[in-house]
Amino acid sequence: MPRKSPRSRRTPGRKVRVPGTARHRVTPGRGRAAARARTRATAREAQAGHAAARAKRPAVARRPVARRAAALRPASRRPVAARPAAIRTSSRARFAPPDPARVAALLGRLERLYPDAKCALDHRDPFELLIATILSAQCTDARVNQVTPSLFARYPEAAAFAGATQEELEDMIHSTGFFRNKARAIRECCADIVTRFGGSVPRTLEELTSLRGVGRKTANVVLGNAYGIPGLVVDTHVTRLSNRLGLTRERDAVKIELALMPIVPRGRWTQFSHWLILHGRSVCIARKPRCSRCPLLPDCPRFGVTASE
Numbered sequence: 001m002p003r004k005s006p007r008s009r010r011t012p013g014r015k016v017r018v019p020g021t022a023r024h025r026v027t028p029g030r031g032r033a034a035a036r037a038r039t040r041a042t043a044r045e046a047q048a049g050h051a052a053a054r055a056k057r058p059a060v061a062r063r064p065v066a067r068r069a070a071a072l073r074p075a076s077r078r079p080v081a082a083r084p085a086a087i088r089t090s091s092r093a094r095f096a097p098p099d100p101a102r103v104a105a106l107l108g109r110l111e112r113l114y115p116d117a118k119c120a121l122d123h124r125d126p127f128e129l130l131i132a133t134i135l136s137a138q139c140t141d142a143r144v145n146q147v148t149p150s151l152f153a154r155y156p157e158a159a160a161f162a163g164a165t166q167e168e169l170e171d172m173i174h175s176t177g178f179f180r181n182k183a184r185a186i187r188e189c190c191a192d193i194v195t196r197f198g199g200s201v202p203r204t205l206e207e208l209t210s211l212r213g214v215g216r217k218t219a220n221v222v223l224g225n226a227y228g229i230p231g232l233v234v235d236t237h238v239t240r241l242s243n244r245l246g247l248t249r250e251r252d253a254v255k256i257e258l259a260l261m262p263i264v265p266r267g268r269w270t271q272f273s274h275w276l277i278l279h280g281r282s283v284c285i286a287r288k289p290r291c292s293r294c295p296l297l298p299d300c301p302r303f304g305v306t307a308s309e
């Protein structure tokens with residue numbers, strides 16, 4: 001049988017394709033236009049899906065992504081407010097506990113500087129010291145010492161304070177400042193002492209801090225100075241000096257107390273607080289410490305000090 005040429009095999013009437021012209025597709029959905037439409041539809045669906053998923057995701061889960069994106073951004077385009085937080089975190093992470101030999105040298109110098117350091121609030125017993133300490137908040141010790149003699153003459157015990165009226169107590173302590181809050185705290189604290197402790201000031205930190213208006217600082221003052229039970233008092237001076245001396249990087253009073261406990265020998269806790277308070281008042285003052293005449297200078301890293309005398 002003779003071989004037919006390709007031209008002769010073509011179906012009669014079928015259009016011959018001219019090279020360079022678009023090919024006619026008969027199968028639906030297989031052409032380039034259909035493929036483009038499919039791609040567009042898929043992209044739309046994906047976009048809608050992402051948006052729905054984003055809306056459902058909790059805010060917390062999105063945060064790390066935002067942080068990663070912020071970290072990848074060039075430093076010059078990062079928000080200014082974000083930078084100090086990063087600096088603070090890294091400086092805290094770098095803090096190492098102080099060298100015990102340096103701490104021992106500091107304690108020795110402080111002891112020689114303030115051999116007679118003691119509580120500056122006049123008192124005859126734990127109860128008077130408790131009331132005087134409540135009054136000393138935001139007030140000088142000298143002012144409190146002017147007020148307390150007449151106060152204790154009129155109200156000699158907890159029951160007398162608990163029975164006093166708010167107005168008459170406010171009048172008596174007016175000059176110490178914040179007299180309304182202080183009068184309320186004293187009355188409520190004394191009512192607690194009478195009803196729960198039989199009129200005697202308790203001897204433990206837990207019991208003392210359970211009294212209304214009494215915090216850790218007041219409790220440690222009473223324990224250390226009236227009962228002889230060691231207690232670290234953390235006030236504004238102790239906070240500032242323990243940071244400058246490189247003993248801690250904490251700013252919170254309770255965290256500072258916990259940080260100092262393993263560094264300072266327990267038997268010196270009460271004295272250590274007195275030493276730092278006295279040194280903070282006379283030499284290491286808040287605004288411009290007198291470093292050039294400070295005996296602690298050889299052992300002080302002067303952390304955070306930007307200007308000094």
Ligand code: SF4
Pocket residue numbers: 244245283284285289290291294295296297300301302303305308
């Ligand atoms: S050297 Fe300066 S910063 Fe350090 S304790 Fe003395 S006064 Fe304060």
